[in-house]
Amino acid sequence: MTVRSRKEIHLAAHFPGVDNTTVRADPRSRSQIDLSSFEHLARTAERGLFDFFFLAEGLRPREHKDRIHDLDVVGRPESLTVLGALAGVTERLGLAATVNATFNEPYELARRFATLDHLSGGRAGWNVVTSSDAFTGENFRRGGFLDRAERYTRAAEFVEVARTLWDSWTPDGVSRPFAHRGRHFDIAGEFTVPRSPQGHPVVIQAGDSGEGREFAAATADVVFSGWGSGGCPPGRHGTRYGSLEAGRAFYADVKRRLAKYGREPGDLKIMPGVGVVLGDTAAEAQERATEIRRQQVSPQNAILALEQIWGVDLSAYDPDGPLPEIDPVADSVITQGRTRRGDTVVIAEKWRALSKEKGLSIRETVIEAGARQSFIGTPDAVAAELEEFVRRDAADGFILLPHLTPGGLDEFVDRVVPLLQERGVFRTEYRGSTLRSHLGLERPEDRGRSGRSTSGHPSNPDDRRGRGARCGERRRVVSGREEA
């Protein structure tokens, strides 16, 4: 391959969450609560020069068939507090927390993120998620009043207010009063925290709907997309080519939306969540992937997964038998507290087709269709594929979803990262100290002069910190590829 402009890959580490991704049967599996587990994964990510470490959030334990769901990992500490502690055991790694915009108030949350940004020397990131579900609302003063259609209008106003607050102090440390009056918030006063090292903590968006993409284009710095976004089913079934094409379509769609907000393609990084399984040979990797999937999908979990799609009780079905003949129930509430990720009726159709085509049992179908492992192979092959996805504009990087707590990224960092570095597509040292600098994002300008909300995304041509010569090249790559 000739030396030419290369897009640099961005990497993030997702701490295994509350679901069945984590393989608990593995003897190396440890607590999902103890700080030592978070510390292990964060240190591994920092050793691997990752952009950031990522924590998910759920505000009520899931319930299934009106009982607390007991098959998956559940119970986790509160993200921002964990990140505060991790700021003390890491030095450069970005620290991102998922926090719901529906069940918080901008003043308090902006303050918590600004504090984390100070304590970590400019490494804070906020994954803004939304919710409209009354089930979760039962834990909050606010309740679950928010109409689904309003979830992103509140989130957009929320982020706007947060940025107003982050901008309310002058860069040299003078507090200016703020006032905001909008549809969702009517607040005024002074912020208690001076402008933080990043100016604005990095904003991440996770949500695949059209509204979600629009919100990301208008406001976010990073998109955390589901694997196979754009309608292609994930996993081996979708084929690598299918995933690549789906990723390219999603990427092009989101980047295309930026212009109308006066933003450049490089201002928003697209990072799908992916699983990686390595082996010394392709066959060994495949074998390991299959074994991991079998461990993730127990017979009980297979029935559960099916019930979540079909929306009815299927406990009478044999996990090793065929899929139900009955039709799924749309908009069922059999499972509460799980974020919606697609149209269940459509998914049920796909699963049926898959089962019929390959003659798969219920459990085999769930194993095959629900696979989150996107890159399976030797370290060389995986490094090549990751590079290809980024080079061909299916992604700007990846959020890695390990299946083991806490050692799930050890092997990736030891074996794949050096190969990415050899290919010249991944950093060999941290060049800056803030998360923005890792992501190649500009530090936002001080827009607080008026002391009032303004709209539009800030960009400061004077501040080129963290934006090297590569940026122009990256832009060329992005725009040149869009209709290829």
Next chain:
Amino acid sequence: MTSSHGRGRLHLAAALDQPTVFDAGPYVELARLAERGGLDFVTLGDTFARPGPDALAVLSRVAPATSRVGLVPTVTTTHTEPFHVQAAVATLDWVSRGRAGWRIDVSATEGEARLFGRRHAAPAEELWREAGEVADVAARLWDSWEDDAEIRDVATGRFIDRDKLHHIDFEGAGFSVRGPSIVPRPPQGHPVRVVDATEGQARRTAARYADVVLVRAASAAQAAAVRDQLRAAAAESGRDPDTLRVLASLLVDLGDGEHAAEPGHGGGGPRQTAQGPLYRGGPVDLAELVAAWHTDGVVDGFHLTPVEPRRDLERLVNGTVALLQHRGLFRTFYPGSTLREHLGLARPANRYAVTGGASAS
């Protein structure tokens, strides 16, 4: 009602407040200094009304840099979500391995109310009643997971025993919470709840829900009177008064050295100032004061706020504390590892656990 059941262990705490500091370094340094002195805990104040960082976040940052000292941030209850508050405090307990406390406070001004735009300022009485409900709901949510709820059972594929997770169905005057929590029961069961009960409106909530009560008193008689009242109120609400630790809260200015104590100070005590009762003098005289009040059963210990944080905390630890240790009045090392252990408070039973059942160990 007698004021004391006899002198218990002496408890000492110090405030880390440095209003213009937003970096972690200075907080870590002071907390380590307090830990070197074997103090029970450090506090960090928090209010939406003045500049300052989020205190709980700062102490979560301090947690991995310390190993024994208790960490007690202020978290207010008026404009915050009780569910988030309890989760954050429980998490501080997890990341510090059982060293978390929570100083409960209210936001009483209209200025603070405007920052949220959700309600108007309310009388202190009402806000403290609500703070009591938040303290109550927090403890219920901490109990909503039994200690042995996580089973990781391979045969049945179950991660938890769902019978050991509980909806709490709390209905308060101003809010309701269904539960259970998202955070498993923290290491201490209930992180330590601290209330400043100097003002009368906070006293009922303190007597009912606090493990540690702070009283800003300029005289031994005043401190003893409040302690008596709190113990009586605790007993009335069905608590054993010996589960309450009452600490005198003083500002300390140790700046002028041993020989420049206030004229007529001589162990006489602090004097009232606009900022609260202030002790000004030398570390040795302060040790005398601490020993005298404690020996007389006036209070269970002291919560000291250095006027000049670095200078005064250093003099406090190297002077006052060293002297108290020398006299055998204060611990020279931490025999326990949790804040409850430092305070001599038992780990509370879980209200939802079925007692006498067949539950393991």
